Amino acid sequence: MSSTHPLHFYNSQSRQVEAFQPLEAGKVKLYVCGPTVYNDAHLGHARCYITWDVLFRTLQFFGYEVTYARNLTDVDDKIIQRASETGTTPEAIATTYTQRFHEDLARLNTLSPTIEPKATEHIDAMHGMIATLIEKDHAYVTDDGVYFHTPSMPTYGKLARKPIDALQAGARVDVNTQKRHSADFALWKRVEDSAETGETPYGWDSPWGFGRPGWHIECSAMIFKNLGHQIDIHAGGADLMFPHHENEIAQSECCSGHPFVNTWMHNGFVNVDGEKMSKSLHNFSTVRDLLEHYDANTLRYFMLGHHYRMPVDFTPNALNGAKTRWHKLLQQFAKGMQVAQLNEAWLKEAVRHKADCAVLHEQHPDFVAVMAQDMNTPRALAEWGKTFKDLKQSQDADKAKALLNTLVQEAWVLGFDLLPALAYLDEAKSLNEGDFHVVDGVAPTEKAHVLEQLEARRHAKLAKDFATSDAIRKTLEAQGLHLVDRAGGWTTATAPSTADLS
Ligand SMILES: [Zn+2]
Structure with a gap:
């Protein structure tokens, strides 16, 4: 671990950049809210999973042993609706879209999480938590299920900084008159047999009737079962901060009596100008569509050009600019390989290894420093560009080789795939024979x-x-x-x- 560069992260809860202190020395428990698997990943998902992929890489790069859990929400009203629309089962929808999600993320060059818990495999854990919350008077049973009572937690609203009184005052009239407070949320939702067909809907038996879990309790139960009552970092999109993450805190802390998360991290929104985008960027809305026209490295280069907490404006010009820049870098990399007299086999071997913090700290300390400071990828890309510039000016084989090694390591931290540079190496090879x-x-x-x-x-x-x-x-x-x-x-x-x- 690099003691010269302690990591710092912006904690959404304190609203400050803090020195990172893991619960257990050298280890990190990281949880990221995963997708609800009923359709293909869109650009917002791409940004979220690229961002947390870079966090996973950064933590490993700085020497931590990371347990990265990213869940799959495979039970949800949207999945059930999609199943009924397409005449199939919720399980089939979840299986199909889980597989497609994995394919998309592999193409985006993200590392697989350490564990990928599924909601449907944690129903018992959810039941256990709900029972405890009822027993501790933090939850109550109604005709349509079980609710968490938000005023039972004096600090409710601490993450999003929404005081409970403000929530009550601003609330619309609720349909369920048995709900004691408008901010109370469902832990368990009872479902009845269909009045028309008499069919049993999708769900599970429970002490509070046949039904399905509320969305928020899923994440808490998966964290408790797989990582424990307290974790180092919980991350996700900014749109999840309220109410999802606020509710995760409420359930988890009231259930265990312990602090739940040390550092909350949220990535910013992706703004897409719908019409403009659809005309100029070939009408994509999903990652799949986008990857028909742009390579994954270009997308990553574009995303990482913005700090993860800032919003991203997705425009055709910006994406095309990233594409041009990225391919120029690949060309420079291939030319550098020529100068260093390195071949395809060298690159294939070099990219297999995780970046070494001690080595990179020696070779390019500024890059290490900006990654340690709240994962500042725009500045890291600028530093990366400097290394490319040095490579471009280098005529010396040994020096070029050293710079190429630096670039390979930095590419690992940022999650870029350098193998496409080989296409330019072929070009450089023929040029080498005289045409260049x-x-x-x-x-x-x-x-x-x-x-x-x-x-x-x-x-x-x-x-x-x-x-x-x-x-x-x-x-x-x-x-x-x-x-x-x-x-x-x-x-x-x-x-x-x-x-x-x-
Ligand atoms: Zn979650």
């Missing part, structure tokens, strides 16, 4: 020879054999050629006047 040097105004019969000389000179320079490279330069200049060296070790050779040769 630009030869102007030389008779066709002479051209191959000039190219050969330029390539010999480039290799001599790479090998630091400056006597040879200078001798070649002098020979070519004696033939009337004007030599201009370009970035990456390539040269333009121009004859003084084409007319003279004809």
Whole structure:
């Protein structure tokens, strides 16, 4: 662990950047609210899971052993509705969309969480919590289920900073007259057999009647069962802060009597200009649609260009800009591999390894510092760009290799896949055979020879054999050629006047 760079995170609860202190030295318990699996992941999901993927990577990079739990909400009214619309079962809908979610996230180059608990596999744990909450007078039974009584928790509203009185005053008239407070929320919802068909709906038996869990209790139960009563970091989209996360706190703390979460982290919204987007970006709304037209690295590059807490405006221009920039970086990376004389096998091996904090701290301390400071990815990308700039200017094989190693490690932390650079390496390979040097105004019969000389000179320079490279330069200049060296070790050779040769 890098003791020189203690991690700092913005805690949504204290509204401050705080020094991160894990509950247990060297270990982190991280929970992220996962998707409700009834349709394909959209851009908001992409931002959320890319953001927390970078957090998972960052924590590991700084030496923590992380247990990352990301749940699947596989029971929900929306799943049941989708099933009835398509003439299938809720289980089938959940299975289909879980698989599609996994495919999307794999394409986005996110690491798999350590555990992925499913709501339907934690019904007993939810029953246990609900029973405890009723016993401790934090919950009550009505004709349609069980409710958490929010005024029973004096600190209710502490995360979102919404005082309970304000919630009561602003509330609409509730349909359920048995609810004791408008901010009270369902822990268990009873469902009746269908009046028309007599069929039993989707659900489970419980001490409070046949039914289904409320959404909030799912996350609390999955955390209690898999991570314990208290965790280090709970993360999710800003839209979940209220009421979902507020309610998770209420249930969990009233049930266990212990603090629930040390650090709350929330990612900002994604704003999409619907019409403009649909016309210019090929009418996508899902990650799947987007990936038909943009590669995952481009999307990640665009997202990480914004601090995770800030909103993102999704516009075609911005995304196209990210695409151009990203592919330029890949080209530079491939050229750097040429300078360093590294091949495909090297890259494939290099990207397999987790970044090493001690090494990177030595090679590029500024990058490490900005990642340690509330995961400042826009500044990390700027630092990354500096390394690329150094690579572009580097003619020295050893230096280029060191810079490439730095870039590979930084790519791991940020979650970029560098293998697409190999496509540009092929291009650079053919260029290496002569086409990359630009030869102007030389008779066709002479051209191959000039190219050969330029390539010999480039290799001599790479090998630091400056006597040879200078001798070649002098020979070519004696033939009337004007030599201009370009970035990456390539040269333009121009004859003084084409007319003279004809
Ligand atoms: Zn949740």
